Amino acid sequence: MKTNQHATFGSRDGMNYAPKSAKPTPVCAPGEFTIAAMALDHGHIYGQCNGLIEAGATLKWVYDPDPAKVEAFLRVFPQAVAAASPEDIWNDPDVQLVTAAAVPSERGPLGITAMEHGKHYFTDKTPFTSLEQLEAARAAAARTRRKYMVYYSERLHVESAVYAGKLIEQGAIGRVVQVLGTGPHRHGKGRPAWFYRKENYGGILCDIGSHQIEQFLYFAGCSDASVAASKVGNYRNAEHPEFEDFGDATLIGDNGATCYFRVDWLTPDGLSTWGDGRTVILGTDGYIELRKYIDVARGGTGDHVFLVNHEGEFQFDVRGQIGFPFFGQLIRDCLDGTENAMTQEHAFKAAELCLIAQRDAVLVTK
Amino acid sequence: MKTNQHATFGSRDGMNYAPKSAKPTPVCAPGEFTIAAMALDHGHIYGQCNGLIEAGATLKWVYDPDPAKVEAFLRVFPQAVAAASPEDIWNDPDVQLVTAAAVPSERGPLGITAMEHGKHYFTDKTPFTSLEQLEAARAAAARTRRKYMVYYSERLHVESAVYAGKLIEQGAIGRVVQVLGTGPHRHGKGRPAWFYRKENYGGILCDIGSHQIEQFLYFAGCSDASVAASKVGNYRNAEHPEFEDFGDATLIGDNGATCYFRVDWLTPDGLSTWGDGRTVILGTDGYIELRKYIDVARGGTGDHVFLVNHEGEFQFDVRGQIGFPFFGQLIRDCLDGTENAMTQEHAFKAAELCLIAQRDAVLVTK
Numbered sequence: 238m239k240t241n242q243h244a245t246f247g248s249r250d251g252m253n254y255a256p257k258s259a260k261p262t263p264v265c266a267p268g269e270f271t272i273a274a275m276a277l278d279h280g281h282i283y284g285q286c287n288g289l290i291e292a293g294a295t296l297k298w299v300y301d302p303d304p305a306k307v308e309a310f311l312r313v314f315p316q317a318v319a320a321a322s323p324e325d326i327w328n329d330p331d332v333q334l335v336t337a338a339a340v341p342s343e344r345g346p347l348g349i350t351a352m353e354h355g356k357h358y359f360t361d362k363t364p365f366t367s368l369e370q371l372e373a374a375r376a377a378a379a380r381t382r383r384k385y386m387v388y389y390s391e392r393l394h395v396e397s398a399v400y401a402g403k404l405i406e407q408g409a410i411g412r413v414v415q416v417l418g419t420g421p422h423r424h425g426k427g428r429p430a431w432f433y434r435k436e437n438y439g440g441i442l443c444d445i446g447s448h449q450i451e452q453f454l455y456f457a458g459c460s461d462a463s464v465a466a467s468k469v470g471n472y473r474n475a476e477h478p479e480f481e482d483f484g485d486a487t488l489i490g491d492n493g494a495t496c497y498f499r500v501d502w503l504t505p506d507g508l509s510t511w512g513d514g515r516t517v518i519l520g521t522d523g524y525i526e527l528r529k530y531i532d533v534a535r536g537g538t539g540d541h542v543f544l545v546n547h548e549g550e551f552q553f554d555v556r557g558q559i560g561f562p563f564f565g566q567l568i569r570d571c572l573d574g575t576e577n578a579m580t581q582e583h584a585f586k587a588a589e590l591c592l593i594a595q596r597d598a599v600l601v602t603k
Numbered sequence: 604m605k606t607n608q609h610a611t612f613g614s615r616d617g618m619n620y621a622p623k624s625a626k627p628t629p630v631c632a633p634g635e636f637t638i639a640a641m642a643l644d645h646g647h648i649y650g651q652c653n654g655l656i657e658a659g660a661t662l663k664w665v666y667d668p669d670p671a672k673v674e675a676f677l678r679v680f681p682q683a684v685a686a687a688s689p690e691d692i693w694n695d696p697d698v699q700l701v702t703a704a705a706v707p708s709e710r711g712p713l714g715i716t717a718m719e720h721g722k723h724y725f726t727d728k729t730p731f732t733s734l735e736q737l738e739a740a741r742a743a744a745a746r747t748r749r750k751y752m753v754y755y756s757e758r759l760h761v762e763s764a765v766y767a768g769k770l771i772e773q774g775a776i777g778r779v780v781q782v783l784g785t786g787p788h789r790h791g792k793g794r795p796a797w798f799y800r801k802e803n804y805g806g807i808l809c810d811i812g813s814h815q816i817e818q819f820l821y822f823a824g825c826s827d828a829s830v831a832a833s834k835v836g837n838y839r840n841a842e843h844p845e846f847e848d849f850g851d852a853t854l855i856g857d858n859g860a861t862c863y864f865r866v867d868w869l870t871p872d873g874l875s876t877w878g879d880g881r882t883v884i885l886g887t888d889g890y891i892e893l894r895k896y897i898d899v900a901r902g903g904t905g906d907h908v909f910l911v912n913h914e915g916e917f918q919f920d921v922r923g924q925i926g927f928p929f930f931g932q933l934i935r936d937c938l939d940g941t942e943n944a945m946t947q948e949h950a951f952k953a954a955e956l957c958l959i960a961q962r963d964a965v966l967v968t969k
Binding site for chain 2: 503
């Protein structure tokens with residue numbers, strides 16, 4: 238069956254975005270890689286679990302202090318057992334990885350606890366809300382030799398983005414010169430209180446900006462970058478004074494490629510999905526445009542890839558054609574001690590740069 | 604007849620972009636507004652003359668020291684008389700406006716000469732290559748009370764851009780928060796030597812970046828802005844060491860709106876027109892995307908306007924529907940002493956900001 242990546246939890250709400258792969262390909266036998274889900278604060282936990290389970294993981298436990306969240310989770314993943322406390326998970330030697338979508342400010346500390354109990358950790362983005370948390374996690378990863386991996390879903394769980402990576406690898410656009418991303422999101426209603434508290438969500442560049450910087454480092458093949466400028470603003474939500482509904486940043490990579498991205502919570506009500514996310518990758522010999530979630534005014538589907546190079550103009554509609562190789566690679570990385578899904582340094586570097594962009598941002602609204 | 608704005612001089616070459624209006628509407632009687640064309644270095648002179656003539660101007664003279672350029676010009680505009688020297692034009696009291704497309708570094712001085720002879724001046728962009736030239740022109744405009752107007756063609760001579768201005772004016776997207784422009788251009792072959800000399804062309808942000816900043820100020824309704832960061836690079840043309848094939852900048856407007864733009868000379872051979880120029884205007888209540896010259900991989904026409912607001916997703920194909928009101932307004936402004944086409948301060952401010960962005964740019968390639 239061809240699945241629609243927005244179908245499970247409603248396409249109008251990025252908060253509960255939980256893609257299912259058209260091509261699930263388990264990389265291990267049942268029971269060979271056991272996981273637990275904790276901290277169900279953000280709906281991304283469903284996407285994180287879907288991805289891992291499709292790739293062969295066995296979901297054993299779920300824990301959250303809120304019984305309603307656990308109940309909802311068990312309706313989707315009835316194979317899980319509700320743990321009475323986090324200790325059920327920490328003390329179970331079967332559990333190799335804990336996946337979690339805590340309130341952003343709690344993601345770092347939770348990950349360190351997981352690693353100290355010998356578990357790999359796979360958190361929703363953004364992985365940290367302060368540089369201190371990042372440094373503590375770097376130290377814990379080195380000390381425990383466990384992974385602190387991040388669900389940068391806007392690349393890892395988007396087939397058009399996966400396909401763009403393949404095109405670049407094949408040399409379709411030459412050397413990558415710039416990655417330009419726009420990540421509009423629907424604000425909507427019913428957000429929890431922490432969503433509006435800067436101490437908890439970390440700021441817009443720290444939060445949804447982390448996707449963008451991760452994509453830059455990946456598509457441009459940078460291992461480091463500097464933030465040249467960044468901005469934040471609140472244009473439309475004065476009733477939430479700590480909220481930022483606009484942010485942008487521009488970066489210069491260590492290999493001379495550059496990045497610009499804009500993120501916002503200004504998706505208008507009339508858009509038929511949660512956000513018209515685009516990525517434009519400019520190379521010396523062509524460019525790629527991704528219309529990730531919608532080809533606006535042309536119907537509601539996403540994953541449209543446009544390629545222009547010296548040979549011509551091409552369009553590929555890749556929904557259901559590519560799958561999400563990250564999850565299987567992550568499982569194998571955990572089992573084999575490799576770094577094929579994503580290096581630890583890459584995951585941390587994207588986090589570091591979004592924290593720096595946030596820290597140094599100019600406030601453009603008063 | 605519905606005209607194609609690329610038809611006259613070839614759609615593959617932005618250098619000779621010379622749109623004709625589907626709706627020419629003269630604003631004055633024949634002979635009421637007399638113009639002369641000088642300095643035919645850039646093919647934009649054809650667009651400048653087309654626009655003015657369609658709006659009612661009478662083209663009396665043409666002058667260039669190169670007889671081949673004059674001959675080619677006279678084939679398109681046989682009504683003009685070849686002047687023997689610039690003095691024929693300077694000393695003709697009939698001539699109210701001189702339009703010119705000199706080598707960029709000569710545009711400022713030529714304009715001052717024109718104004719001192721009592722003529723209004725309408726130059727191809729970019730209007731200056733140094734802040735000193737700009738200050739001299741500011742002083743001359745104040746002293747002579749003549750206009751120093753600029754052919755910012757990527758808005759003034761693009762129907763989709765004109766239409767976007769109307770939509771914003773009508774409140775279709777609320778308050779404008781950001782203008783994001785990409786201006787890729789085809790490098791091609793056969794460029795004159797001055798095109799590669801920084802002293803002459805002024806740098807990529809000064810040159811084609813001027814379009815982008817003008818659009819920002821106009822669409823966002825800013826009267827001033829600061830440049831937060833800018834970059835230039837040469838990724839693909841090492842044989843021209845003073846050439847820049849990449850540039851970008853981000854600005855903060857005096858009303859809190861912001862701008863990011865990228866310009867480049869990296870259009871790949873396979874694109875069916877000279878550049879996939881886009882403008883995305885984000886508002887508090889919707890956004891507009893212009894696909895100015897092509898809707899990539901969907902046929903060769905341009906002027907596609909996409910509007911998303913609280914009411915829904917809309918597409919307008921406006922080629923041949925809108926016309927180019929700037930030219931008639933400019934003629935009336937000259938005749939009536941008004942500033943409806945563009946204020947002098949707006950034309951100068953866009954120039955100033957592109958010169959500052961250029962001066963302060965970080966070089967990202969070594």
